[in-house]
Amino acid sequence: MSHVSRQRHFLLNWIGSGLSRLAVLTLLLCAPVAAGTASAVDIQRVVSPGGIEAWLVESRQVPLIAMRFGFQGGSTQDPEGKAGLAYFVSGMLDEGAGELKSQEFQERLADDAVKLSFDASRDNFTGSLQTLTKNMDKAFELTRLALNEPRFDAEPIQRIRGQILASLAFDKKDPQKVAAREWYKLAFPDHVYARQIKGTADTVRGLSADDMRAFAKNVFARDTLKVAVVGDIDAKTLGVVLDRVFGGLPAKANLVSIPEAKAPTGPSQLITEMNVPQAVAQFGHSGVKRNDPDFVPAFVMNYILGGGGFSSRLTEEVREKRGLAYSVYSYLLPYRYASVYAGNVATENKSIAKSISVIQKELERMAVDGPSEEDLKNAKQYLTGSYALRFDTSSKIAGQLLWIQIEDLGIDYVEKRNSLIEAVTLDDLKRVAKRILQADGLIVSIVGKPTKKAVDG
Numbered sequence: 101m102s103h104v105s106r107q108r109h110f111l112l113n114w115i116g117s118g119l120s121r122l123a124v125l126t127l128l129l130c131a132p133v134a135a136g137t138a139s140a141v142d143i144q145r146v147v148s149p150g151g152i153e154a155w156l157v158e159s160r161q162v163p164l165i166a167m168r169f170g171f172q173g174g175s176t177q178d179p180e181g182k183a184g185l186a187y188f189v190s191g192m193l194d195e196g197a198g199e200l201k202s203q204e205f206q207e208r209l210a211d212d213a214v215k216l217s218f219d220a221s222r223d224n225f226t227g228s229l230q231t232l233t234k235n236m237d238k239a240f241e242l243t244r245l246a247l248n249e250p251r252f253d254a255e256p257i258q259r260i261r262g263q264i265l266a267s268l269a270f271d272k273k274d275p276q277k278v279a280a281r282e283w284y285k286l287a288f289p290d291h292v293y294a295r296q297i298k299g300t301a302d303t304v305r306g307l308s309a310d311d312m313r314a315f316a317k318n319v320f321a322r323d324t325l326k327v328a329v330v331g332d333i334d335a336k337t338l339g340v341v342l343d344r345v346f347g348g349l350p351a352k353a354n355l356v357s358i359p360e361a362k363a364p365t366g367p368s369q370l371i372t373e374m375n376v377p378q379a380v381a382q383f384g385h386s387g388v389k390r391n392d393p394d395f396v397p398a399f400v401m402n403y404i405l406g407g408g409g410f411s412s413r414l415t416e417e418v419r420e421k422r423g424l425a426y427s428v429y430s431y432l433l434p435y436r437y438a439s440v441y442a443g444n445v446a447t448e449n450k451s452i453a454k455s456i457s458v459i460q461k462e463l464e465r466m467a468v469d470g471p472s473e474e475d476l477k478n479a480k481q482y483l484t485g486s487y488a489l490r491f492d493t494s495s496k497i498a499g500q501l502l503w504i505q506i507e508d509l510g511i512d513y514v515e516k517r518n519s520l521i522e523a524v525t526l527d528d529l530k531r532v533a534k535r536i537l538q539a540d541g542l543i544v545s546i547v548g549k550p551t552k553k554a555v556d557g
Contacts, residue, residue, distance in 0.1 A: 142158070167498060195259075365541050366543040381452055382443070415428055
């Protein structure tokens, strides 16, 4: 008996024992799939009788189905003065639907070991479903109800509103979140990206059930729907499921047109005083979008500069050589209407200016000199070798496939991704470093109690 077969046999025995269904589902979510590498994932394009498309990876090793789905339109679709609406809706969809009130809906989820959740980002609204195969009909029906017949009853609205308000109050005391909030205001002063995804206390207090119904009606539609499914289900069965769960949604979304954001550029700096032992700074400027031909070289370049953990140049220069900060890193954020190249550093208040100065010098050094051949070799080795770790469970695979669809990378992206990394040359890295990095144009948001002398540097 293979390792996977033994594991499946063990878990099935537990299903028949006194172990709770939810505990079993959690175990199954952690169970590895058969594919040993990303390139071994066999992706099927499934089109339902009603014309709804999904990507499917069949995996029969464990009796589990994982589904991820998404719609275009997250917090960018919050109306003026109603920031936080998409986020609020994401917390309400499992709080009652159809004839089931909140408690009944939650009890059905728990009794049938169904994990159903929703999330709103700036550009997208996504959902996640995990279920045991034997309970899939009930799980898919609950998902259908949540998307097509959400109740938005008064009691759960007030309860979720209270949770969001408490979260916003907590965020105000979190220097990392305050630094990010203020950075987006600096970077996108005239764009919806400057809004907080959660909204503000004032806007959240003003959101109503009618606002939520309007958001769901406008955003949840088949023309922007992306679906990924992994697990113990075949293509024919999935086709029926797709029409059942999503077929009742409007054919076309009614989305507000969002303009392209102006490229965020500095130099600019804002200090938000907070009585904390460590200052936190978010820094950055414009980046490259996901469909830009230079995105993959930029991704490799960033790994070398600040995305590679202890092997990155920023960690080496800021932490290892100078002991200025415990944590420093950088990353690419390709949005639908803008692109960001940003980073974060946390250090003593007295050291924040020096840390930012060192970061600027490293950005300049990378832009002028580029990386070395050894840097490129090590980056390729790690980035290609670690890719398979994104595909070692059903839920991870479904998540990867959903975002490949959202980013319109093509159904063959999993197979060709590592070859794209391998094709990057040293000249590519030097070109994109000069194109992207703006050491003298950083937007910097600092939270803490740095001395004026330290800030002036």
